[in-house]
Amino acid sequence: MPRIPYAPRIRTVLVVTAAALAARRALRGRIKGSPLWPLPALDHPISGRGREAQAPARTHRLTVTERVAEATGVIRLRLEGADLPDWEPGAHLDLVLPSGTVRQYSLCGSPATPGSYTIAVRLIEDGRGGSQEAHELLHEGTEVTVRGPRNRFPLHDSHAYVFIAGGIGITPILPMVRQAEREGIPWRLLYGGRSRASMPFLAEVEKLAGAGADRVTVVAEDEDGRPDLAALLAGAPPHAAVYCCGPEPLMDAVAALLPDAPEGLTLHTERFAPATPSPTGENAPFEVELRRTGRTVTVPADTSALRAIRDQALPDLPYSCEQGFCGTCQQRLLAGEVEHRDELLTDAERDDSLLICVSRAREGGRLVLDL
Ligand code: FES
Numbered sequence: 001m002p003r004i005p006y007a008p009r010i011r012t013v014l015v016v017t018a019a020a021l022a023a024r025r026a027l028r029g030r031i032k033g034s035p036l037w038p039l040p041a042l043d044h045p046i047s048g049r050g051r052e053a054q055a056p057a058r059t060h061r062l063t064v065t066e067r068v069a070e071a072t073g074v075i076r077l078r079l080e081g082a083d084l085p086d087w088e089p090g091a092h093l094d095l096v097l098p099s100g101t102v103r104q105y106s107l108c109g110s111p112a113t114p115g116s117y118t119i120a121v122r123l124i125e126d127g128r129g130g131s132q133e134a135h136e137l138l139h140e141g142t143e144v145t146v147r148g149p150r151n152r153f154p155l156h157d158s159h160a161y162v163f164i165a166g167g168i169g170i171t172p173i174l175p176m177v178r179q180a181e182r183e184g185i186p187w188r189l190l191y192g193g194r195s196r197a198s199m200p201f202l203a204e205v206e207k208l209a210g211a212g213a214d215r216v217t218v219v220a221e222d223e224d225g226r227p228d229l230a231a232l233l234a235g236a237p238p239h240a241a242v243y244c245c246g247p248e249p250l251m252d253a254v255a256a257l258l259p260d261a262p263e264g265l266t267l268h269t270e271r272f273a274p275a276t277p278s279p280t281g282e283n284a285p286f287e288v289e290l291r292r293t294g295r296t297v298t299v300p301a302d303t304s305a306l307r308a309i310r311d312q313a314l315p316d317l318p319y320s321c322e323q324g325f326c327g328t329c330q331q332r333l334l335a336g337e338v339e340h341r342d343e344l345l346t347d348a349e350r351d352d353s354l355l356i357c358v359s360r361a362r363e364g365g366r367l368v369l370d371l
Contacts (some may be wrong), residue, residue, distance in 0.1 A: 060084060062117070064142045071200040073123040074168065077138060078109070079146065080116045087111050090153035090270070094320045094328075096145040098137050102320050103130035106172035106245075106270075107149055108201070114352060117146070120200050122168040138338035147320070152327055152344065153270040155179060158241035160185040162232065162265070164254055166246020167194070170201050172270055173245055178210055186237070192219040192227045192250070233257050239264035271325055271343045284364035288356075290314070290371040291334055305356040306368070314371065324358035333354050336367035 066078035092106045097312035109118030121134045124208040138144065155161075155176045165173040170191055180187040189208075202218065207217035233254070236242065242265050244254045251269045258267055283301040290297065290313055299308040307330050310317050320328040324342030331352050340350050341358040354367075361367045 025349060027323070059145060059147050063147055064138050064140055064144065067138065067140050070120055071202070072195075072197045072329060074120055074139075074198075074200040075123075075135060075158040076108075076118060076120045076200070077134075078116050078118050079144065082115065083368060084115060084117065087117075087149040088151055089155045089179050090172050091151040092153075092172070092326075093117060093149050094147035094326065095119065095134070096147070097130060097133045098142075098144075099133060101130050101133060102147075103134070104321055104326050106153075106341040108171040108174050110178070111175065117149070120168065120171050120311070122200075150327070153243075153245070153268065156241060156266075156268070158239075158266075159185070160237040160240040162236045162240050162242045163187060163189040164229070164242065164244040164246070164250070165191045165230070166250040167187065167192070167198065169244075169246030169270075170199070170202060170205065170356070171245075174201055174204070176243055177205075181208060188215050188217075188232070188236070190217045190219065190227055190229070190232050191357060192221065192246070194220070195222045196220045200236060229253055230257055230260070233261035233265065236262055236265055238262045239266075241265075242267045244268070245270045283360060286361035286364045287366045288361075288368065289368045291368055293371055299360070304358065305360065309356065309371070317371075319357055322357045324355050327355065329355055329357045332370035334368040334370050337365055338367065 053365055060081050060083075062079035062084075064077050065080045066076075068076045070076040087107055088111060090106075092104045094102050095105055096102050105121060107117035108120055109116065121131050121138075123135050124131045151360040153172055161176070161180050163173045163177055173189070173191075177187060177189055189205065191199065191202075191205050196202060196218075199220065200220075205216060206218065217227070217232070219225075233242070240262075242254065242258075243253050244267065248271065251271065255267060255269070258265060285301045286299050286305075287308060288297045288299060288305050289295075290309065293313055295313045297305075297308050299305045299311045303311075304322070306317065306319050306322065310319075318328050320326045322329075324346055327344055330345070330349075330353050338354045339360050339362045340349070340354060341357045341360070344355065345353065356369070
């Protein structure tokens with residue numbers, strides 16, 4: 001058989017060509033999978049809310065250095081640690097309890113105090129156990145892990161503020177009132193609760209009223225009945241910013257009164273409440289395509305998309321409350337119709353994102369996420 005003089009060179013060319021083709025195919029797969037086509041898919045989104053949601057909140061190991069009975073059923077905790085990030089009024093922490101349960105608590109101390117955070121925890125006897133665990137296990141000297149702070153309830157600039165707080169809802173409001181006072185911006189506060197004994201930070205609130213005693217209205221239901229929200233809003237300066245935090249019925253009542261209030265009031269609320277249930281009372285299974293990962297996950301009727309994605313594809317996907325109010329699990333939506341079941345996202349945010357711990361595909365459809 002005649003010897004082919006160029007055989008080794010031909011073999012080399014064939015090997016190099018095959019390798020180049022394989023590399024091209026792999027790159028194509030990444031490019032096609034990218035929502036940023038024609039750019040290759042990235043490990044993390046480079047823009048949009050998906051990126052914010054994926055940015056892991058910083059974790060800190062803190063020590064409880066003070067525990068005070070702030071009101072009946074409410075403890076105030078000071079948590080100290082090194083190198084803590086700054087925060088602004090309205091911010092909250094994710095508190096990781098010794099059992100691993102995560103709960104959100106508003107920061108209620110002073111942002112100007114470096115090295116410590118202050119939170120208050122109301123004991124909810126028939127709750128899901130988080131507040132009970134905090135009351136039982138968090139004492140001076142206990143170490144805890146926290147994530148954050150994060151702020152889903154920021155204080156926007158305004159020429160005047162109306163603050164409305166119910167019970168433990170005073171915790172995010174108090175730093176806002178202090179800031180408005182410091183900056184000389186007119187404010188009023190209505191603070192309601194079941195009884196004076198059950199209302200945390202009452203002494204400080206009454207002190208804040210200072211010379212302008214009519215700036216603060218304290219309503220203890222067992223002595224004064226229900227607060228007159230309509231009168232408060234009717235007396236608000238036009239275009240004032242209204243900040244409200246407390247039980248759901250309080251926030252719903254304020255929202256319902258707003259159309260009859262002076263012109264241009266804007267309402268800002270923070271709801272730490274469970275997600276809206278399905279309108280039909282039942283869930284349907286659906287599929288989620290993870291575009292950048294190149295996987296499709298089936299979400300059973302009795303499981304959230306968050307759980308299914310963590311179990312089947314991305315075990316480190318961040319989350320916190322699993323109830324649709326902290327925003328940690330917000331993901332960018334590339335395609336599909338969503339049944340939003342949270343109270344957190346704005347309409348604009350809902351156009352291209354969802355909270356995967358509670359929201360689902362509409363009518364058992366399919367969602368495509370930038371994951
Ligand atoms: S984990 Fe908190 S909103 Fe989804």
